Amino acid sequence: MTDIEAANAPVQEGDPGVVAGASYYQRVGGAEAVKAAVGLFYDKVLADPELAGYFAAVDMEQQRRHLALMLTVVLGGPDGYSGRGLAEAHQPLGIPPEHYALVGEHLMATLSELGAPADVLAHVGDVLVQVRDQVVGAGDRRGG
Ligand code: HEM
Numbered sequence: 001m002t003d004i005e006a007a008n009a010p011v012q013e014g015d016p017g018v019v020a021g022a023s024y025y026q027r028v029g030g031a032e033a034v035k036a037a038v039g040l041f042y043d044k045v046l047a048d049p050e051l052a053g054y055f056a057a058v059d060m061e062q063q064r065r066h067l068a069l070m071l072t073v074v075l076g077g078p079d080g081y082s083g084r085g086l087a088e089a090h091q092p093l094g095i096p097p098e099h100y101a102l103v104g105e106h107l108m109a110t111l112s113e114l115g116a117p118a119d120v121l122a123h124v125g126d127v128l129v130q131v132r133d134q135v136v137g138a139g140d141r142r143g144g
Contacts, residue, residue, distance in 0.1 A: 024120045025077030028111075034077070037110050038067045044106040051102055054093060074107070074127040075120070086134040094137035104128045 025034075042063065046052050055063050069083070083089070107128070111121060 023076045024123055025072065025075040028075060028114075028116055028120060030077070033114070034068055034071045034075070037071055037114055038064055040113065041067050041071070041106060041110040044110060045103065048102060048106065050099060051106075054095075054099075070107070074124045076123075086131055090135040091137060095135060097132075097136050100132060100136045 028034075029036075045067070046055065055066075058066070071077075104125075108121060108124065111124060116124075
């Protein structure tokens, strides 16, 4: 099972974040909420001179898809995803830890501004720690 599949396994009462059978994803408002968050997150990432370059050659539609997938994954939403694994998609990019941290900060700030509850924020923070090694470049820094 990939991490994305694991993150999207059906929720069960007793799973972290599950209240009355609802996942974090459902509790924050599902697809509509993710769509709203994508706009805000996208603005933050592209306004960050350290990060904008990663997405320069990625088309707009793909960028929005990336951000929506990312949010859905970290919130444990449904798996509509059949793309590459996280390591496969990111290792060629040589993302240094600082850039991963910046993206994480933008994500947390976005969710916080949109009023996500504290346990959702804590869960997202945990997922960011869990998937970090797949996304951050294992080898040399960018360009190295
Ligand atoms: C929790 C962290 C992250 C998650 C869950 C995530 C998720 C994803 C997914 C699912 C894809 C594949 C999309 C596809 O194949 O259609 C992807 C691609 C991509 N990601 Fe991320 N991402 C994360 C962090 C980052 C960071 C930190 C950066 C840059 C600093 C980044 C930049 C990109 C770029 C540029 C692509 C497109 C790569 C290409 O088309 O070759 N991602 N991401």
